[in-house]
Amino acid sequence: MSVEHPTASTGNGHGHAHADHGHHELPFWRKYIFSVDHKVIGIQYGITALVFLFFGFSLMMIMRWQLAYPGQPMPVLGKILGETAMPGGVMAPEFYNQLGAMHGTIMVFLGVVPLAVGAFGNFVTPLQIGAPDMAFPRLNMASYWVFLPGCLLMISSFFMEGGAAQSGWTSYPPLSDIAPSGQTVWCFAMVLIITSSLLGSINFIVTIVQLRAKGLTFWRLPFFVHAQLVTAFLLLLAFPPLEAATVLQIMDRVAHTSFFLPSGLVVSGEQLKVAGGGSPLLWQHLFWFLAHPEVYVLILPAMGIVAEVIANNTRKPLWGYRLLVYSVIFLGFMSFLVWAHHMFMTGMGTTMSTFFQTTTMIISIPSVVILTCFIMSLYGGNIRFNAPMLFATAFLPMFAIGGLTGLPLGLTASDIYLHDTFYVIGHFHYVVAPGTLFALFAGVYYWYPKATGRRMNETLGKVHFWLSFVAINFVFMPMFFQGMAGLSRRLYDPTVYAHGRGVQTLNVVISLGAWLLGLAQLPFIVNFFMSLKNGAKVAENPWNATTLEWAAPSPPGHGNFITEPVVYREPYEYSVPGKSNDYSPQFRAEG
Amino acid sequence: MTEMQADPHAETPEQFKKHLSKYYVVFVALLCLTAITVGVSYLRLERPVAITLALIIASVKAGLVAAVFMHLIDEKKVIYAVLLLTALFFALVLTLPSLTVFEHHAGMPGT
Amino acid sequence: MAETAIPYVVKPHPVTGIPNGKFGIWLFLASEVMLFGALFSSYVLIRTGAPHWPPSGGLSSDILNVPLGTFNTAVLITSSITMVLAWASCKMGNLSRFKMWMGATVLLALVFLVVKYFEYSDKFHHDHFPSHDNFFAIYFVLTGLHGLHIIGGVIVNTYLLGPGSKLWASDPEHFTNRVENAGLYWHFVDLVWIFLFPSLYLL
Numbered sequence: 001m002s003v004e005h006p007t008a009s010t011g012n013g014h015g016h017a018h019a020d021h022g023h024h025e026l027p028f029w030r031k032y033i034f035s036v037d038h039k040v041i042g043i044q045y046g047i048t049a050l051v052f053l054f055f056g057f058s059l060m061m062i063m064r065w066q067l068a069y070p071g072q073p074m075p076v077l078g079k080i081l082g083e084t085a086m087p088g089g090v091m092a093p094e095f096y097n098q099l100g101a102m103h104g105t106i107m108v109f110l111g112v113v114p115l116a117v118g119a120f121g122n123f124v125t126p127l128q129i130g131a132p133d134m135a136f137p138r139l140n141m142a143s144y145w146v147f148l149p150g151c152l153l154m155i156s157s158f159f160m161e162g163g164a165a166q167s168g169w170t171s172y173p174p175l176s177d178i179a180p181s182g183q184t185v186w187c188f189a190m191v192l193i194i195t196s197s198l199l200g201s202i203n204f205i206v207t208i209v210q211l212r213a214k215g216l217t218f219w220r221l222p223f224f225v226h227a228q229l230v231t232a233f234l235l236l237l238a239f240p241p242l243e244a245a246t247v248l249q250i251m252d253r254v255a256h257t258s259f260f261l262p263s264g265l266v267v268s269g270e271q272l273k274v275a276g277g278g279s280p281l282l283w284q285h286l287f288w289f290l291a292h293p294e295v296y297v298l299i300l301p302a303m304g305i306v307a308e309v310i311a312n313n314t315r316k317p318l319w320g321y322r323l324l325v326y327s328v329i330f331l332g333f334m335s336f337l338v339w340a341h342h343m344f345m346t347g348m349g350t351t352m353s354t355f356f357q358t359t360t361m362i363i364s365i366p367s368v369v370i371l372t373c374f375i376m377s378l379y380g381g382n383i384r385f386n387a388p389m390l391f392a393t394a395f396l397p398m399f400a401i402g403g404l405t406g407l408p409l410g411l412t413a414s415d416i417y418l419h420d421t422f423y424v425i426g427h428f429h430y431v432v433a434p435g436t437l438f439a440l441f442a443g444v445y446y447w448y449p450k451a452t453g454r455r456m457n458e459t460l461g462k463v464h465f466w467l468s469f470v471a472i473n474f475v476f477m478p479m480f481f482q483g484m485a486g487l488s489r490r491l492y493d494p495t496v497y498a499h500g501r502g503v504q505t506l507n508v509v510i511s512l513g514a515w516l517l518g519l520a521q522l523p524f525i526v527n528f529f530m531s532l533k534n535g536a537k538v539a540e541n542p543w544n545a546t547t548l549e550w551a552a553p554s555p556p557g558h559g560n561f562i563t564e565p566v567v568y569r570e571p572y573e574y575s576v577p578g579k580s581n582d583y584s585p586q587f588r589a590e591g
Numbered sequence: 592m593t594e595m596q597a598d599p600h601a602e603t604p605e606q607f608k609k610h611l612s613k614y615y616v617v618f619v620a621l622l623c624l625t626a627i628t629v630g631v632s633y634l635r636l637e638r639p640v641a642i643t644l645a646l647i648i649a650s651v652k653a654g655l656v657a658a659v660f661m662h663l664i665d666e667k668k669v670i671y672a673v674l675l676l677t678a679l680f681f682a683l684v685l686t687l688p689s690l691t692v693f694e695h696h697a698g699m700p701g702t
Numbered sequence: 703m704a705e706t707a708i709p710y711v712v713k714p715h716p717v718t719g720i721p722n723g724k725f726g727i728w729l730f731l732a733s734e735v736m737l738f739g740a741l742f743s744s745y746v747l748i749r750t751g752a753p754h755w756p757p758s759g760g761l762s763s764d765i766l767n768v769p770l771g772t773f774n775t776a777v778l779i780t781s782s783i784t785m786v787l788a789w790a791s792c793k794m795g796n797l798s799r800f801k802m803w804m805g806a807t808v809l810l811a812l813v814f815l816v817v818k819y820f821e822y823s824d825k826f827h828h829d830h831f832p833s834h835d836n837f838f839a840i841y842f843v844l845t846g847l848h849g850l851h852i853i854g855g856v857i858v859n860t861y862l863l864g865p866g867s868k869l870w871a872s873d874p875e876h877f878t879n880r881v882e883n884a885g886l887y888w889h890f891v892d893l894v895w896i897f898l899f900p901s902l903y904l905l
Contacts, residue, residue, distance in 0.1 A: 131708075132707065132708065133708060135708060135710075135722045135726070136722070136726060137708070139726075198730075198733050201729075201733075202726050202729045202730055202733075203726075205725075205729055206722050206725045206726050206729065209715075209718060209725065210709075210710050210715045210718060210722050210725065211708070211709065211710070211722075236729060236732060236733050237732065237733065237736050238736075239733070239736075240733050240734070240736035240737035240739075240740060241736060241737070241739070241740035241743075243737060244737055244738075244740035244741050244744070245740065245744075247843065247847070248744060248843065251832060251839065251843055255831070255832045255833055255839075256832075256833035257832045257833050257836070257839035257843075258833075258835075258836060258839065259744065259748070259836070259839060274833065275757070275833060275834060275835040275836060275839075277748065277751070277752055277757055277835065277836045278748060278836060279747060279748060279751055281747075282744055282747050282748065285743075285747075286740055286743075286744070289740070
């Protein structure tokens with residue numbers, strides 16, 4: 001077995017694995033469209049997800065006009081979006097609801113998860129474990145090609161009569177059962193997206209367990225891989241109940257069953273002609289059974305990315321690696337036990353609400369442990385504040401705010417007041433937006449050189465960071481105060497209420513912040529495409545990192561590694577006393 | 592490679608033959624248990640008793656299929672671990688929604 | 703096809719002791735347990751909340767045909783043993799025996815579907831659609847989804863019986879693994895029915 005990985009020629013890193021000598025070139029459509037290579041599939045997921053992130057964010061930027069200036073005609077877009085959506089240039093309430101429901105759905109299911117798991121998971125995981133690809137490459141390809149039609153179907157719902165889904169991303173019946181046809185399209189699109197996710201999660205688990213390189217024991221895995229493994233289990237076991245519920249909703253809407261329709265329901269003054277006997281709470285239970293673990297799907301890969309970037313840029317090992325691993329496993333497990341804290345206001349009895357309140361309090365512990373380990377990892381480090389590190393460091397206080405503001409929501413007494421207010425929106429956005437999204441940006445800046453063979457521009461990266469960081473806090477911080485003032489979420493016109501009028505100025509601040517945040521993404525978009533051609537070329541390990549992906553050429557060829565990698569040590573051996581280098585890669589025999 | 596266990600996966604064709612009889616036994620047992628389930632249902636027992644009995648018989652049948660036909664009886668630890676976790680979450684999703692919705696307490700309506 | 707060589711496709715992993723495909727199919731089955739679990743949970747919730755069950759009065763066995771359901775249960779159980787014997791034939795190196803038993807499995811599955819067709823059309827004939835009441839809604843969704851899984855199994859098994867069996871010539875162990883994995887799926891479908899039958903027809 002080879003001991004030292006020979007340095008590939010600088011710049012052009014198109015190495016070929018020893019397994020495929022003598023292979024012929026694939027045609028374009030098999031190399032870039034229907035590829036079974038995890039790196040291509042990862043990039044496909046990545047581009048798709050980034051497009052939908054920006055699209056989903058644009059929906060919110062439009063929605064913010066109505067919130068800042070209720071009933072005012074919107075310039076430019078007021079005309080372009082047509083008379084149905086914007087009669088006389090003023091947003092119709094139905095369109096407002098569509099924007100809200102689709103913003104949530106798209107950001108979660110078409111944006112963040114595909115980027116965090118489909119893109120980063122797919123691209124990085126096989127490389128970090130020293131595998132030539134995922135365990136089931138064709139299944140991987142199938143996952144993406146079920147996902148993309150799901151996305152397109154979801155977007156097409158805007159063109160249905162009556163518009164897109166407009167019952168919240170949570171699609172609560174009975175409203176969603178009687179909503180216009182866009183809701184049925186939402187259901188079918190979700191079935192496709194969920195199926196794609198299930199196929200993917202199988203691939204991740206088998207790959208991580210079975211395809212690790214020689215010497216890569218469980219306790220030598222990078223934290224990123226641990227996080228992806230737990231995430232895959234969450235997706236595998238939590239998504240099916242939502243798929244079941246979605247099928248039941250399709251049946252209610254198309255076959256006129258009453259799974260979620262109670263007896264005696266009256267709509268617009270008329271009794272609904274259905275059998276009845278159903279339960280709207282059934283949907284809520286099945287939905288949240290997934291949707292709570294889903295939010296951990298949103299955060300776990302982000303924590304994984306932050307771990308990698310922090311270890312690399314502090315030039316020291318992660319503090320409390322084993323604690324981190326135990327915590328993330330415990331967190332994943334607990335995430336299945338808390339879901340009804342989203343349902344405290346449904347008339348739940350005290351026994352069950354106490355149960356869910358208790359599990360919710362318990363689950364905050366591993367989150368705090370993980371955050372503490374990350375913060376301790378900074379202490380005494382020789383910190384390099386490059387673009388990925390800025391995003392990864394900012395993640396820490398932002399996630400802290402998101403996490404801490406969750407506590408009054410997890411306690412039933414305070415949740416009575418705060419449920420369904422803007423406080424909730426502030427809470428979860430802090431975790432997902434300056435939390436996960438910042439971590440994902442860190443990941444893009446960090447792994448872009450590996451995927452493309454070129455660095456992104458540092459200056460543009462710093463501009464992107466600072467503008468985003470300032471803007472994003474102007475967007476979400478005021479929401480806590482609006483919520484504490486009693487302002488409900490999903491309100492078309494907050495100013496119909498006196499307590500809404502009291503915090504209306506904040507709506508202007510938030511909207512301006514959101515539009516600034518939108519503009520702040522331009523340096524990123526420009527940087528992303530510009531660097532493909534003009535970025536500084538790199539060799540395999542531009543960051544002087546220790547994990548296995550940095551042994552492969554940049555970008556890696558088919559099969560990833562020129563020689564089969566072997567792992568000799570733990571994943572974060574930085575600044576080891578007595579060594580000449582401030583890093584000892586896992587894949588190098590002598591330190 | 593050639594591990595001399597009772598693992599049906601690691602044997603020669605000749606050695607494998609002796610496993611066939613247990614498959615036939617389980618097959619007959621499943622048919623008998625089916626007949627028993629249907630027979631018991633004709634007794635028109637009280638609902639709670641009927642449900643309990645039917646589920647017990649069904650579980651025995653399922654257990655036989657899982658243990659023998661699906662080779663779970665000598666499967667590897669990693670599979671057991673996955674299935675244990677799944678069984679736990681299955682129990683949660685089966686019971687907690689109903690428990691939550693139908694918890695009875697003074698003054699508040701149910702569904 | 704220039705595919706990179708993935709390890710442990712056929713040979714078991716030294717630590718876990720299983721090849722990738724077997725691990726994969728069990729994980730898939732775990733997700734299926736959660737899928738049907740959610741549907742059974744829905745049944746429990748709706749039935750518990752109903753003033754009486756079936757909502758239209760009487761007993762489940764008045765609405766559903768117990769002899770037909772029993773027959774179908776026997777059909778599926780038999781298809782499970784034929785599936786095991788199909789795999790056993792592979793282990794014993796006999797491809798033609800495999801085809802015989804696999805063919806029997808597919809045939810029995812089709813018999814099951816035909817019986818279900820008659821059950822469904824009888825219901826529709828009497829204007830008992832899923833919308834009639836929640837008993838029918840649950841019956842049709844649970845057995846319908848189960849039926850879709852049977853169809854999926856038929857497709858996979860037919861593939862293994864037909865074009866898929868070509869793999870036997872070049873890599874019999876790999877083919878045997880595939881048959882085993884298909885068998886695991888098939889037994890699971892039988893297992894679901896073992897619970898569905900009493901839950902819907904008898905209780």
